[in-house]
Amino acid sequence: MQEEIIHKLAEEAIRQFGKMPYVATNGKYDDKVENNIFWWTNGFFPGMMWQMYHATGEEIFRESAEKNEIQLDEALDKFTGLDHDMGFVWLHTAVANYRVTGKEQSKIRGLKAANLLAGRFNLAGEFIQAWNHQPGWSIIDSMMNIPLLYWASEETGNPRFKQIAQAHADTLLKYFVRPDVSVGHIGEFDPETGEFIQLLGGQGYDSHSAWSRGQAWALYGFALSYHHTKEIRFLEAAKKIANYFIANVSQTDYLTLVDFKAPYETPKYDASAGCCAACGMLELTELVLDDEKNLYQSAAEKIIKATTEHWLDLDPTRDGLVQNSSQSYHNPEESHVSIVYGDYFYIEALLRLEEKNLFLW
Ligand code: GLY
Numbered sequence: 001m002q003e004e005i006i007h008k009l010a011e012e013a014i015r016q017f018g019k020m021p022y023v024a025t026n027g028k029y030d031d032k033v034e035n036n037i038f039w040w041t042n043g044f045f046p047g048m049m050w051q052m053y054h055a056t057g058e059e060i061f062r063e064s065a066e067k068n069e070i071q072l073d074e075a076l077d078k079f080t081g082l083d084h085d086m087g088f089v090w091l092h093t094a095v096a097n098y099r100v101t102g103k104e105q106s107k108i109r110g111l112k113a114a115n116l117l118a119g120r121f122n123l124a125g126e127f128i129q130a131w132n133h134q135p136g137w138s139i140i141d142s143m144m145n146i147p148l149l150y151w152a153s154e155e156t157g158n159p160r161f162k163q164i165a166q167a168h169a170d171t172l173l174k175y176f177v178r179p180d181v182s183v184g185h186i187g188e189f190d191p192e193t194g195e196f197i198q199l200l201g202g203q204g205y206d207s208h209s210a211w212s213r214g215q216a217w218a219l220y221g222f223a224l225s226y227h228h229t230k231e232i233r234f235l236e237a238a239k240k241i242a243n244y245f246i247a248n249v250s251q252t253d254y255l256t257l258v259d260f261k262a263p264y265e266t267p268k269y270d271a272s273a274g275c276c277a278a279c280g281m282l283e284l285t286e287l288v289l290d291d292e293k294n295l296y297q298s299a300a301e302k303i304i305k306a307t308t309e310h311w312l313d314l315d316p317t318r319d320g321l322v323q324n325s326s327q328s329y330h331n332p333e334e335s336h337v338s339i340v341y342g343d344y345f346y347i348e349a350l351l352r353l354e355e356k357n358l359f360l361w
Contacts, residue, residue, distance in 0.1 A: 001055065002348055004314045009052055011316045013064040019330040020068060021045050022336040023327075024320030027313075039074045040046050040085035042068070044344040048359055050100065051347050054358035062100075069106065076112055079103050083129045085112040087145030095151055096360050102136070107155065114152035117145060118164050124194030128166040135191040139202065140176055140183055140214045143169065143221020147361040150228035155176075157193075162229070167179025169225045173237055176218070176239035181244045183218040184263065203328035205262035211329065212273035213345055214247050220280030224361050227285060235287055240310070242284055243273050246299045254299075254306035260324045268335065271311050271327040272342030278303040282352040283361075304349050315337065322346045 009244055012021075020042045021029035032039040045141065046065035053061035094109035120129045127138040143193040145360060146165035154164035175196045176184045183203030189195065204211025222238035225231070239295070256266060256274035281296040281303075311323045320338025327334035351357040 001354065002314075003357075004316075005057075005347075005350075006052070006056060008314055008316045008321060009048070010058060010060055012319060013049060013052075015065055015319070018071065019066050020071070021340050022065065023318065023334055023340070024083070027315070027318030027320065029319040029340075033071060037072070038078075038081035038083075039341050040083060042072060042075070043089035043092035044340040046097060048340075048344045048356065049343075049346050050092065050096040050360065051358055052092040053354045054100065055351055058359055060103060065093065066097060066153075069097055069109070073109070076109060076116075079116055080132075082116060082140075083132060084117065084128055084142050084145055086117045087148035088341075089113070091148050091151065091360055095148070096358070099360075100358070110148070111152055111156070114165075116149050116160055117148055118152075118161055119170065121164045122189070122191055122194065124192065124196065125171065125189040125196070127171045127189060128164070128168045129191075130186075134188075136189045136197070137188050138168075138189065139187060139201075140172060140185055140221070141217045143172060143225065143302045144217050144361070146221070147224050147228065149297065150224075154228075160290065165224060166225070166231065168227055169222070169229075169234060170280055172218075173222070173233065177241070181240045183215055183241060185211050185214045203331075204259040205329045209329075210248075210260040211242075211261050212245075212248075212258055212260055212270050213276065215241060215260065216273045216276035216280060219245055220283060222361075223280050223283045227283065227361075238280065238284060239288065239292075239322055242277070242281055242296060242299075246281075246295070248274060249274060249277070249299070249303060254302040255310060257323075258301070259329045261331055268326060269324045270342075271307055271322045272339055272345060274303045274307060275322065275342055275345035275349055278349040279352060300349065301353065304346070307346060 001069035020032040029199040046068040048062040090113035094106040097106035130139040149165035183186040184199035186200040188197040199209040219241040226234035258270040278300040322342040325339040325342035
């Protein structure tokens with residue numbers, strides 16, 4: 001990893017100590033500790049800190065991540081403001097800490113979060129409820145949260161967490177992945193009967209489109225479900241979604257559009273989607289047969305190279321590393337900015353390429 005990146009993130013670790021950055025506007029991060037301790041992205045900065053600690057051994061990175069983990073106890077204690085994103089938050093904080101240091105208190109935090117996530121399972125429809133006000137809605141992003149459940153089963157020896165995760169993955173595989181292999185964002189179910197009703201538009205262009213970060217959540221998420229269960233249908237889904245992603249991103253010089261099926265007056269990109277998809281492709285290289293590896297390895301390398309060449313901000317006085325992430329197709333505010341999960345996945349991808357990645361999923 002370039003020295004400039006290590007230096008920049010060490011500066012950020014000091015500047016952001018005790019804060020939970022989300023979006024950097026004009027080179028300055030906002031802070032979710034102040035305005036939303038429940039926010040779904042609150043694990044990404046500490047997750048990046050754990051990756052950097054693992055790669056460099058610099059104490060500031062560990063101290064920063066541990067500070068955030070303790071701050072997040074407020075969210076666990078109050079819990080009613082939490083959605084399904086508990087995997088993103090606690091896999092990257094408490095579970096990461098437990099994996100690195102073996103701390104008992106961190107394991108307990110991770111298991112508490114896993115129990116809360118398992119409690120969102122709708123038995124009739126066999127899906128995990130995404131948000132609190134829509135009992136029948138499930139979203140593709142959850143594929144990246146259910147590794148918290150796989151971890152809880154591996155840790156406790158109790159299969160019930162894994163059973164919930166696997167049932168949820170099967171439901172999304174059945175209803176969200178379309179015949180052309182593009183993936184929907186939101187699925188609506190009848191919460192009483194469990195009957196699937198329809199796919200809804202979410203952060204992409206519309207209900208038929210292919211929001212690129214949603215494709216990335218599905219790609220990496222199904223690969224991770226295969227990693228944890230060894231159920232071959234999840235690997236097959238991940239490979240097909242990866243192939244779809246590669247076919248699309250190769251048309252725009254490996255810079256990822258925010259939606260692969262949307263109209264554009266001027267192109268709108270989402271760097272975070274490309275970086276997340278690259279991590280999923282690099283995970284796939286560890287799961288597929290030898291003669292399949294090169295497709296995913298070389299596509300991931302091209303995405304990260306394009307991101308580095310076009311979108312990296314190495315100025316250590318400015319917050320945010322990867323520019324040009326976009327929250328969604330229709331939101332004009334959080335567009336072409338640095339978003340913390342874009343930075344997290346860029347760092348994970350770089351470290352995967354250098355074989356220095358800490359597995360956090
Ligand atoms: N999980 C919401 C998003 O990807 O923006």
